[in-house]
Amino acid sequence: MANSSSSAGIVMAIDQGTTSSRAILFGADQTIVAVAQQEFTQHFPKSGWVEHDCEEIWESVVAVCTEALKKAGLTAADIAAIGITNQRETTLIWDRQTGKVVHNAIVWQDRRTADFCNELKQAGHEAEVTERSGLLLDPYFSGTKVRWLLDNVDGVRERAEAGELAFGTVDSFLIWRLTGGQRHVTDATNAARTLMYNIGENRWDERLLEILGVPMALLPEVLDCAADFGTVQADILGAEIPIYGVAGDQQAATIGNACFEPGMFKSTYGTGCFALLNTGADKVTSKNRMLTTIAYRLNGETTYALEGSIFMAGATVQWLRDGLKIIDNAAQTGAMADEADDEQNVYLVPAFTGLGAPYWDADARGAVFGMTRNTGPNELARAALQAVCYQTRDLLDAMHADWPAAQSGDGQTVLRVDGGMVASDWTMQYLADTLDAPVDRPIILETTALGVAWLAGARAGVWPDQAGFSETWARDRRFEPTMDAAQRESRYAGWKDAVSRTLSSQ
Numbered sequence: 318m319a320n321s322s323s324s325a326g327i328v329m330a331i332d333q334g335t336t337s338s339r340a341i342l343f344g345a346d347q348t349i350v351a352v353a354q355q356e357f358t359q360h361f362p363k364s365g366w367v368e369h370d371c372e373e374i375w376e377s378v379v380a381v382c383t384e385a386l387k388k389a390g391l392t393a394a395d396i397a398a399i400g401i402t403n404q405r406e407t408t409l410i411w412d413r414q415t416g417k418v419v420h421n422a423i424v425w426q427d428r429r430t431a432d433f434c435n436e437l438k439q440a441g442h443e444a445e446v447t448e449r450s451g452l453l454l455d456p457y458f459s460g461t462k463v464r465w466l467l468d469n470v471d472g473v474r475e476r477a478e479a480g481e482l483a484f485g486t487v488d489s490f491l492i493w494r495l496t497g498g499q500r501h502v503t504d505a506t507n508a509a510r511t512l513m514y515n516i517g518e519n520r521w522d523e524r525l526l527e528i529l530g531v532p533m534a535l536l537p538e539v540l541d542c543a544a545d546f547g548t549v550q551a552d553i554l555g556a557e558i559p560i561y562g563v564a565g566d567q568q569a570a571t572i573g574n575a576c577f578e579p580g581m582f583k584s585t586y587g588t589g590c591f592a593l594l595n596t597g598a599d600k601v602t603s604k605n606r607m608l609t610t611i612a613y614r615l616n617g618e619t620t621y622a623l624e625g626s627i628f629m630a631g632a633t634v635q636w637l638r639d640g641l642k643i644i645d646n647a648a649q650t651g652a653m654a655d656e657a658d659d660e661q662n663v664y665l666v667p668a669f670t671g672l673g674a675p676y677w678d679a680d681a682r683g684a685v686f687g688m689t690r691n692t693g694p695n696e697l698a699r700a701a702l703q704a705v706c707y708q709t710r711d712l713l714d715a716m717h718a719d720w721p722a723a724q725s726g727d728g729q730t731v732l733r734v735d736g737g738m739v740a741s742d743w744t745m746q747y748l749a750d751t752l753d754a755p756v757d758r759p760i761i762l763e764t765t766a767l768g769v770a771w772l773a774g775a776r777a778g779v780w781p782d783q784a785g786f787s788e789t790w791a792r793d794r795r796f797e798p799t800m801d802a803a804q805r806e807s808r809y810a811g812w813k814d815a816v817s818r819t820l821s822s823q
Contacts, residue, residue, distance in 0.1 A: 326779040329385070329396050329558070330766035331378060333403045333487050334566065335424065335588075338377040340385040341766040342396075345779060347789055349763065350391075353384035360421060365428040368421035371409055374487065375494055382554055393556035398777040399495075399549060400562030400769030402569035403487040405510045408462035410473065410484050410535065416498055418490075419482065420470050423462040430461035437461075442528050449525055451509065451516045451600070451609030453677070459486060460512030460529045467531065477535050484535040486510070488563050492546050495560065500547035503537045505614035506568040514539070516611055517600055519619060542572070542613045543772040562772025564613060566765050567591045567624065571612055573768030574733040574759065575790040577620075577783060580722070582730050584709055585765070586738035588635075589673070590627035592709060594716045595620060605675045605715035615783070623719055625674035625712035629667035631738050633701045636669065643694040651743035654699035662808070663687045664815035665700035672816070675715040680821035687811075702744045706751040707812040713752060732756045735764040742796075750800035751809065760791040 326345025332338070337357065342350040355377040360368040386392060406425035411418045423429070434454045437443065443454045452458055463484055467474040476482050485493065489503045508514040508521075513531060515522035521536050540546060546560040564572060567585060571593045574583045579597030584590060595612055600621045603609060612622035629636075634647045644650060664686045666672075671679040685700065713730065732754055738744055739758050749756040761767055774780025781789060798805075 325395060325397070326774065327391065327396055328770045328774040328777070328780065329382065329399045330770040330773075331382065331399060331401045331491065332566075332766045333374065333378060333401070333491060335404045335407075335426070338374065338381050339766070340378075340381040341763060341770070342385050342389050342391070343767065343770045343774070345774075347761065347767065347770075347780075349761070351385045351389035353381040353388060355381050363429070365431075367424040367427045369407065369424055371411075371418040371422050371490065374422070375491070378491060379553060386554070393549075393551075393554040393558055396558050397779045398559050398561040398773035400771075400773035401488050401491060401560065402564055402566050402765050402769040403491070403507070405486065405507060405565035405567065406457060406459050406462075407487050408459045408466070408484070409487065409490045410463070410466050410477070410482050411490065411493070413481055413483050413498070413501075416494060419473050420466055422487070423465065425457055427462065428456045430456040430465050433461050433464065437528065446512065446525065446528065448602075449515045449517070449522050450512050452512055453606065453608065454512075458510060458512040460525070460531065463513075463531050463535070464529050478532045480534040482535060483537065485537055486565075488565075489537050492560060492563070495549045495553060496547035497550045501537045502540055502546050504540055504542045504544070504563040505611050505619065506542060506565045507563070508539045509611040510565060516609065516619075516621070519614070541615055541617065542568075543615055543776040559777065560773070561776035562769045564769055564772065567593060568611070568613055568622075569768035570735055570765045571595070571622065571768070572771060573761075573764030573766070574735060575787040576612075576733060577787055580730065581733070582713065582716075583733045583735070586630045586705065586734065586736035588630065588632045590630040590705060590709065590736075592625045592627075592712045592716075593622040594720065595622055596720055596722075597621070599720070599722070601720045603715075603719045605719055606677050607674055607712075607715055607719055623716045625715065627705070627708045627712070628670050628673045630705045630708075631736070632669075633665070633667040633704060634738070636667070637698060637701055641697070643697060647737070648740075650698045650702055651741045653695045654702050654743050657695040657699040658691060661687065661689060661692060661696050662811055663692055663696045663700045664812055665697065665704050666815050666819045667701070667704050668819050672819070675711055676816070676820065678820050681819045684815070684819045686815045686818065702741065703747060703751075703812075705738065705744065706748040707809060709748060710751050710809060730754050734758055735762050745796045746799075749796040749798045750805060753798045753802070753805060755798070756796040758793045758796070760793045
């Protein structure tokens with residue numbers, strides 16, 4: 318039940334990210350009423366290891382929720398419902414009695430389980446794991462992180478098997494704390510990123526748990542993305558508030574961009590780039606090393622997606638600033654790209670931490686090709702922006718090869734975009750030219766938070782239903798392709814050649 322003041326339609330979105338926690342209040346018309354943000358510490362105990370202090374995450378979330386309410390001049394009693402979106406795959410285990418974690422959270426970026434993943438591959442498990450979970454055997458996902466905690470923290474395995482401990486991604490941990498330990502739950506999108514969930518049968522998979530060596534007793538109940546996840550206790554924010562929406566960050570952005578129809582495609586350009594193609598009821602098995610995942614589950618019906626990850630998007634522009642020191646801020650790059658010499662075809666392959674989809678080459682390293690004596694900051698800035706566009710085409714081409722139905726009808730895919738880089742008109746125009754497809758930039762760029770706000774608001778009955786929300790999605794600008802086909806294909810062929818020269822197998 319929504320509280321008595323819910324007629325105002327104010328919804329709170331908690332966006333718990335990798336480097337900061339945010340709370341955003343949305344009005345009934347989906348406009349932003351207030352935003353509060355707080356960064357927290359990144360811990361690097363060893364090379365390749367990344368951890369978060371779970372108490373610091375918790376305290377940051379309570380702080381930003383409180384601050385957002387204060388900024389808006391509202392109280393908790395004015396909020397109809399809460400939606401939560403979170404950094405996916407980050408792994409926590411805590412005590413069911415005290416709520417205290419047994420170890421720092423192991424972050425999605427952490428690579429400490431690489432050797433275990435290789436052992437599982439060598440034992441011949443990857444095909445079965447992929448068939449059941451849609452995922453690859455990679456340290457990125459939660460399951461091998463859980464196994465590490467069970468094997469490396471004293472007493473954790475015994476206590477887990479006795480049912481004394483709880484595992485969760487960040488959404489589960491926050492819900493546990495917000496509800497005073499009343500609910501140990503997650504949603505289908507977060508469950509789908511654990512390596513332990515059967516995405517075809519929508520259940521925790523005993524065979525996957527056996528392969529990983531994880532006891533079932535640890536795992537949360539899995540709910541739809543819009544469901545009753547419990548009620549925030551009154552002593553935390555000042556009044557009880559229902560939690561009605563949960564989705565992992567990339568799925569939340571898909572929802573926030575109203576990509577509800579099969580064939581719709583969204584791409585988020587932050588530090589990296591995450592692209593999802595809605596495949597509807599089809600659980601498409603990729604032949605091109607895309608991930609098969611759950612886009613969302615509503616009213617018991619699962620919608621699937623193909624997902625591709627690019628490790629370096631905005632991070633490449635940060636390298637121009639912090640590594641090469643040829644820009645002072647990211648906003649300069651568009652004007653510099655405009656000024657670059659058209660006669661130079663400079664390619665930057667940003668494989669600083671290896672290459673993601675569809676190459677999945679962890680040993681590839683970054684390189685620049687095509688430089689002349691006249692190559693300078695403008696050409697490098699243009700090459701950095703172009704690399705993001707070429708990598709997006711890599712993903713889209715792979716997805717279309719996996720699922721030709723995406724090109725049915727008029728054969729044209731429209732890309733909906735969000736994230737910090739989409740503010741660059743130059744980049745978005747080049748993206749449209751590279752894809753030979755329209756690129757739609759929304760008015761509200763906070764699509765991740767908007768996605769879970771809609772889940773919660775619709776469930777509370779104060780926001781429109783799915784069809785109504787799709788109609789409210791508003792475009793700031795559409796970028797139409799203008800480049801001729803010969804130039805497009807020539808430039809992309811140059812990119813493919815550059816990538817081939819960086820692959821570790823070459």
